[in-house]
Amino acid sequence: MTIDLATTPICNDELGLLQGLASTRAIRRYLPEPIPEQSLRDMLWSATRAPSGSNRQPFRFVVLTDSDKAIQAKALIATAAQSIWNEKRTNDQYDKGSGSDPNSPKARMANVMQHYVDNFSEVPALVLPCLVRYRAPNPAEGASVYPAVQNLLLAARGMGYGGVITGFHRPVEDQLKALLNIPEEVFITCTVTLGKPAGNHGPVRRRPLPELVYGDTWEQAPGWAIDPPGTRHTQAGPPKGSKVV
Ligand SMILES: Cc1cc2nc3c(=O)[nH]c(=O)nc-3n(C[C@H](O)[C@H](O)[C@H](O)COP(=O)(O)O)c2cc1C
Structure with a gap:
């Protein structure tokens, strides 16, 4: 059955605003379930309620789920993510010191990260929050996008989903723009992956x-x-x- 989203109100969340805010952790492990369109609509609607300078709303969200292009975009970023994490794992000595104990927080974090990058191609939804530049690049330009990105994560949390911000797209930004017809002057600020958490939310x-x-x-x-x-x-x-x- 197709739902008429134009007549479907935003979902009711039962989690208090402050409770949700204090438990919106980075979620990097997802159940292999697609996110229904109604939930995507509610998350993205909530994200786009964010403030921006002069209410210009220069944010645009490219939402990728299971189309051919989405699969290609996820694969592109997956490769970049694996190489960035491999380098970080070595440089930050994740497997040395306390990391040699598999139960240490360091080793557990390394496992979560390895699982995340190895399975990046399978994330239920990949969002590219973009900035439509209306003036020359400057250090504060992300300020009108990141409140919307955090709104997205908070809305996901409120609806029982979870996600994480990454910078894994950077090495493949040009290929992504070509694939997704993103104009050259648009800045892809980050990536956000979303899905039903495989584990639990927590403080x-x-x-x-x-x-x-x-x-x-x-x-x-x-x-x-x-x-x-x-x-x-x-x-x-x-x-x-x-x-x-
Ligand atoms: C600007 C920014 C960039 C980030 N980049 C990455 C990233 O490239 N890869 C990643 O796995 N997590 C990334 N994160 C997630 C942070 O690692 C995470 O939010 C932080 O460790 C706190 O974890 P918590 O939210 O679970 O408490 C990023 C977060 C922010 C805000």
């Missing part, structure tokens, strides 16, 4: 709030900047006081 882990929030003196947290109970932390990211070089 994101970040550095302690006082390391991330300052008051009127740099690196001095206000007294109220305290993590609520149950907050999970991570060691990832630069330690407090480290300098940008």
